[in-house]
Amino acid sequence: MHSIADSPLRTFLLKNPLIVLLILLVVGVQLSTGSLLTWQNMRGVLLDASVIAIAAVPCALLIIAGYIDLSVGASLALGGVVAGHVMHGSLASAPLAVVLAMAAGALVGLVNAVLSTVLGLSPFITTLGMLTAVRGADQLLSPLPLSGFDASFQFLGIGSVAGIPVPVIIATLVMVLATLFLAATPAGRHVYAIGVSREAAFLSGIAIRRIPFFLYVASGAMAALAGAVTAARLNSAPAGQLGLGFELTVLTAILLGGIALTGGEGSMLGVLVGVLFLGLLGNSLTLLGVTSFWQNVASGLALVAAIGITAATHEVRKRVAARRAQLSAPATGPAAPAASRPESAEIGS
Amino acid sequence: MHSIADSPLRTFLLKNPLIVLLILLVVGVQLSTGSLLTWQNMRGVLLDASVIAIAAVPCALLIIAGYIDLSVGASLALGGVVAGHVMHGSLASAPLAVVLAMAAGALVGLVNAVLSTVLGLSPFITTLGMLTAVRGADQLLSPLPLSGFDASFQFLGIGSVAGIPVPVIIATLVMVLATLFLAATPAGRHVYAIGVSREAAFLSGIAIRRIPFFLYVASGAMAALAGAVTAARLNSAPAGQLGLGFELTVLTAILLGGIALTGGEGSMLGVLVGVLFLGLLGNSLTLLGVTSFWQNVASGLALVAAIGITAATHEVRKRVAARRAQLSAPATGPAAPAASRPESAEIGS
């Protein structure tokens, strides 16, 4: 439908402006420190980002469906603690540890699911309540930190396959599966429909409870998997310190990725960009040797700038599309693509 | 319109079920510990609740208008730090300290306002960014804690007028003013309109930016006032520790008070109940001697229970109203007041 040829790369970058910011950040910091793009450093960044991504993916799906899960920090710690206990138990086996950790997380997800989707309670406050409650439970389960695990378990956090760290492999797998799920399965389409309008989705015969139910369970299980990975990386599972504030990190990454809290829109590419941006931002500030309180100032402002640039590009994109549509489409034709409601810009939504 | 006499008290309680829970909590804990309702204890609870309420009131107004402010914890610390600096400066004067603290908070609010209402950026992420940035600034402003203030300043936190602690007086004043604002001024009504539909409000000629703009400024200023009060209570202003996690406490209290994150509904009575519930819950658990990990478990579950009971009562209230209407109204009469949208219940929202 485009009458003016546009380069797909340009369209892509206009759609994902954070990527540009990310590249600028990487180039700038690399030039001034010389150590950002070392394999050693990128490995650290990717490992951190992987842990966030594993939990952020199902969480992002929930947000697209119009729900939210704030309990991921506690589920992460739960995963670490359960895995740690298994590894210190009589049946110590890494696969069993992972499975049981994920089962425990799934259980938390199940409770969230029942509260939020079946009983219809406010997802925000129920998952916030669960965050506190599960955090308490984590500490009861393991008042003293568990540490010193088998190499087989540590492999999950520090091992590599074909030179690629295991957590990165897991995160990539999760991301690819989620992308496929969203784009290519009916349930994936339904996630968007539910997020836009539960009523419209219901009237289309969509299982408006089953899908978010399943996503909550997945969110709990994946957060716990992230916890097991973290415990394996650290070779320790301190219940009181694992995943503190993790829910906010995950949420920030998701929002940076252009996924709105109102639901109905977003992509896994966005999550990836958001996660990488957060990881690289913190890493860059450390490499640049910004002193500690200034780091907080800088990273807060960077968040604001990132979201501002995304919004501004969005605006530009709309204008460009509108202009192009005016040039190409006949005035009485159907509304031009991408030329959406000029008012909304004025309302400043 | 009611043909069956109903006691106004009963209607009130059905509308505000958390009050019932609150009363049950109070009675139960009082019976088992005997010390909840002592003046000494209630004074402590009220003082804590007052600090939360002062910041929660404008925050709740923002949420009703469909916005959010997550930076209140950092603004609180800022207020404490600025007030502390003034009290240690050459012009040490308690009123000046309060005014400058509030001005500093208002400045943070102003930035939030510009970002969220004028530029239209996502309020969630911009205020989250500001939380981090301002927290850094707080610590830069006062790396070492300021402490040991004049009695005139401490009066703000520990003084009493006619036997009523000053923070409680301030909180009451703030609450009364906000109630008046919501109920009796046009702008108060506009807050709801903006929260339900910005577009419809815009087309009705409502100042859809000015009102939230002002509320953001108020939110910053009030959080800083709460910070000055806290500093006065503690007789010190440790920048890194004041108001840690305060934003979540405020948000939880507001949500418990029945104010939805989607905007457009809620009352100051709700905020009051939410704030008191949170304060009494923590206090009760301490009085009961529940150990800290179990306290987390209990308070998380209590949150979930509270929101569950509110939702369940809501349901019951609708049913009762429908039944009563069936008995009393002619088949084609006007609908009963409380019977709202049964479909939505069918969709399971």
Add this chain to the structure above:
Amino acid sequence: APASSAAAGPVDKILFDFPFTSLPIYAALTPQIQAEAKERGITVELTNDNSDLSTQVSNLTAKVASDVDAVISFPMDPASLENVASQYTAAGKLWITYAGDLEAQTTSLKFSFEKSGRMLGEAAGEWATQTTGGAGKVLVIEDQLTQIGRERTEGILAGLKESAPGLEVVSQQQGVTPEEGLTVTSAVLSSHPDLTMVLAATGDAAQGAYQAFLSSGRSETDAKTYVGGLDGNLPLMQAMTKSPDSIARALVTVKPEEIAPAVVDIAVQAGEGNTAPIDLPVYMLTPGTPELQSFITSFGG
């Protein structure tokens, strides 16, 4: 056990990693370390861990490949940092554990948390024995979330029990900030109006307890009340100077001006091949302590 004494060489740049950035001690300590290092021509880099374990690990990992020669790190969870420590030593850098011991470390700067807790507990017990015949009600404000917190709490409880077995610990509550100390103490005071002693695993929580006593109407110099905590806390130290009878009766703390040279020293010495650990003394501050004023100054007052 020094894992890599081979990593000798002059130390030009050290990384000081103190994760609890929100604590006043962080702000008091860092400029002193920087000043001390500068005098010896050494640069200091700081991390910003925001009291978060995974941030600490990430930040340290990011610096493994940098040109720092030595890291002095306060591990939030010792076991979690073994891995990082061995990366540093493997890279030929010096790893100095601050307040703890790791297997992969070069050496360590020791503070005994258990011991300082015990010191406070014993002092409090002795005071109770002298003033109230060893009877009274105690609130312990503990910190169960960190390793050091747990050690301190154990020390306090053990010290109390040994020196004054007649004391009744009526409540143990979690709390580290002044606000938490205030809230918790107010609540316990209302179920135990005859509460006489509060011992806190942090000085900040003790300060909150002190304020709670005052606002409950207890006199600043009440002869039967005892507030004590671990770590320096400015307001409490200031209260101690105001009156010899202040209810702010004890703080067990290190001296920042001793830490700063020690931090630089141990790095330099390790660089020269001397990996003997340094044990830093702790001090008991009471209203009668003569150098109170110098402590106040070194805590930034």
Add this chain to the structure above:
Amino acid sequence: MGFGIRNLSKRYGATLALDDVTLDFKPGQVHALLGHNGAGKSTVIRCLGGGASPTAGTIEVNGEQKQRLTPRESREAGIAIIYQHLSLVDTLSVSDNLFLGDEHTSRGLVDQQRQRREAQEVLDRVGADFAPTARVSQLSMGARQLVEIAKALRRSARLLVLDEPTAALSPVESARLAALVDKLRTEGIAIVYVTHLLEEVVRLADHATVLQNGRVVWSAQMQGVSKADLVRAVGGSSHARQKNAPPAGATVLQLEGVVCGSAPPVDLSARAGEIVGLYGLVGSGRTRLLETVFGVRNRRGGRIVVDGVPAGTASPSEALRAGIALIPGDRLKQGLFSTLPASDNVVMPAIARLAAPFRKRREERGLFSQAARDLRLHPADPRLPAASFSGGNQQKLLIGRWLTAHDRVRVLLVDDPTQGVDVGARAEIYRVIRDAAVQRGIAVLVASNDPEEIVALADRCVIFQDGAAVADLDMESVDEASLLAAIHTSPTS
């Protein structure tokens, strides 16, 4: 074998929306449902589609009696519904919407290619000129309606239910729809057709039923039934044009070369007491002009003069200060405060004007009851949330907002005033607009898709084509046929 409802009742709180209603929907027949706003028409449909569960009675599907249906059961039974308020998912593509909840899959994955192909086929069938890959959020109201219809057709439904399908359509689109309905009837599909437009009933229906307060009050085969009979059965009065004396007031509104978007500049004026109709095809730019004058959209050039004074209209609130008010066209989205009580919806813009500085509740209540009376709002309960009113009554709430609220209004812009409003209230709305114009001496611009409405209401009519005002007709000499002719002639000829 057929479809129907037996003794169906549905209660919403105190409202008995359906009261013992029995209807049969026969294959190959169009069954029209008529009745005032709030009579229960949409409720019948919600019960059929699984959007609401009946309080009593049964639904007959394929000869089976059911207590209630879920949306899925309903669809599987061959029922396809086009709801009054469209239920499309904005962020998805047209083809995603067409297959929502019923996707073609191969090996568990959505078969996009097949879906797009079939989507294209069914879009062609309804005469849509947009691609299956277009996002719904980019489509006009008319185009969205077509998507809904295509969605229903695609499922080879055996019972097709249309709830006021033409309310937002232009005459051309309506005609196209009518042809479609005729075609489907001959294919043996049973059709339920809800409308307020009696012409359509006469033209299309085989059987008609009138509901009133949830009860069947009239039901008959359509042979030999005239429009007048229907008017009587529905209980409305026909709104024959009442001619006013030609307005002789001073010019109140002048648009001088107003440029909106890419359209050519528009010149237009209206005098005190004058009602100017704006008529044209879908997308001819009327809404855009009204929104530009009201400050919703940026004006790219020209002047707007009210009472001789150039008016700044950078935003609606500025326009309101200059005395210009707009009743928007997409009222549910642009107007309704769905969770707020009815009274708030009506008095919202008036609150500030009445307040001094605190709100005057009594006056506000007065305004509401006045509007409720004038517009026959049902139920007239100020405390009921707007969302629980029937579609037509929601429209009334919004019309009431502007017709009562603003004393200072000099220019009233009205976009599609009677979309979805019943016959009786339609006459009331015309009367209220006319009274406002004449008695308060204000200038009114009315955009409409309904030639009958222009004839009934306007003193003058401006014809729009491609965003330009191409003709200015005096209504004395104009009827519906000539209006239709005017929009289909090219401006150059």
